[in-house]
Amino acid sequence: MADRKARPGVDEALATIAAHIAPLGSETVATGDAFGRVTAAPLQARRDVPGFAMSAMDGFALCSADTRAASDAAPVRLQLAEPVFAGSWPTPLAAGTATPIATGAPIPAGADAVLVREQAEIVEGRLLVRRPAEPNRNVRQPGEDMEAGARVVDAGVVLSPHAVGALAAFGLDHVEVRRQPRIGLISTGSELSGIGETTGRAGLIDSNAPMIAACAQALGFPERFLGRAADQAAAIDLLLEGSAGCDLVLSTGGVSVGDLDLVRGRLEAHGARILFHGVRMRPGKPLLFALLADGRPYFGLPGNPVAALVSFRFFVLQALRCLQGLAPEQGLRVTCNAEPREGTTLILRGRRTADPSFVDCSLDQRSHVLSSTLQADCWVKLAEGGATAESFPIVARL
Secondary structure, three states: OOOHHHOOOHHHHHHHHHHOOOOOOEEEEEHHHOOOOEEOOOEEOOOOEOOOOEEOOOEEEEOHHHHOOOOOOOOEEEEEOOOEOOOOOOOOOOOOEEEEEOOOOEOOOOOOEEEEHHHOEEEOOEEEEOOOOOOOOOEEOOOOOEOOOOEEEOOOOEOOHHHHHHHHHOOOOEEEEEOOOOEEEEEEOOOEEOOOOOOOOOOEEOOHHHHHHHHHHHOOOOEEEEEEEOOOHHHHHHHHHOOOOOOEEEEEOOOOOOOOOOHHHHHHHOOOEEEEEOOOEEOOOOOEEEEOOOOOEEEEEOOOHHHHHHHHHHHHHHHHHHHOOOOOOOOEEOEEOOOOEOOEEEEEEEEEOOOOOEEEOOOOOOOOOOHHHHOOOEEEEEOHHHOOEEEEEOOOOO
16 A cells, blocks of 8 residues: 555545546436436426416406406406316306316416405305405416426436426426446455355454445445455456446455455556555545546445445545536535544544534444444544534435
8 A cells, every 4th residue: 555645635535536537428217217316418398387377276267357346335246157177178258257266277268367265255156256356366377387498407416306396397208317327346355254144253244245235225326246255366356357337346345455455456457547545534544446447437445344334425425426427525514522633534423413513423433333323423524633524414315
């Protein structure tokens, strides 16, 4: 591993990732399948919404001019026409008449206002109006919500459920989105066994693989577990060669300075370009970032579980956001009760407090202790020397 002076700081490492990863191409998906996807181009409405003048209330459609003389002493009496319901198209309204109308139903030609049902008074089959109706009262105008051709969503937007609903309402049945990155995951370590498998006396359960896979799933991205490699060059080579078809490959373990930390050497043997190996941070100092011979990004995450989690949460997330054409994640400036370190950024498990500007970082911060992540509700990035502290959600989101 490079010596400390050659290791980048956290911000420099994040900038290096952003400088070497371009957005993936786009694809077209049905609007109903677009939740969580990132728009690849601006989207314009294809129809006016509403597409016609419609009633905003259950009530009676009428012509406001017919009610100008209305008063308590001399109410206007309007004859009732056939009711209008949503989904039906009404006949024009004759002068001196009103029609029962449902919310969302088209306003008949000749009407320009709706008297709400709760204020209506029906006497001997006629509608009594005791006050003049205001023109356009309780009427939704065409294009009031959105006009055809208007921009609905910019490029680089993660589509929320309400955005999907708006796009559907505005006439977009398909949308252009960024292709989702396919993530390949490798575990390294002769001591590792899968969940439910028998381990040797000195063996360990591979918790990193399901944890990192869940991180990818939380982002909505497909992931493929390529396998567990023993600490042997041939075993690692086999899994690297099996990563074809993945847009981003990452491994856990094998990136420190031990005799069996073989990942960097095997990457270089396969023509990878190492962009950094080691970052001035804790946990996660041994983190490796490389470009494979064909240009795909590769991350070697440390084997300690919290170090692997932090490395994915901040550095792999940066790469995934770049692949989706998104800007870097921004934290919230806070204060905390942790001691900063010179020359090292600390990524701390934190708990929010009643004071939104202060985060409690008194949890166990050791890199092998996963239990304290269950008690945390945020991460705190405490910059070198304590220059700044920022909080981030505990689970990464686009």
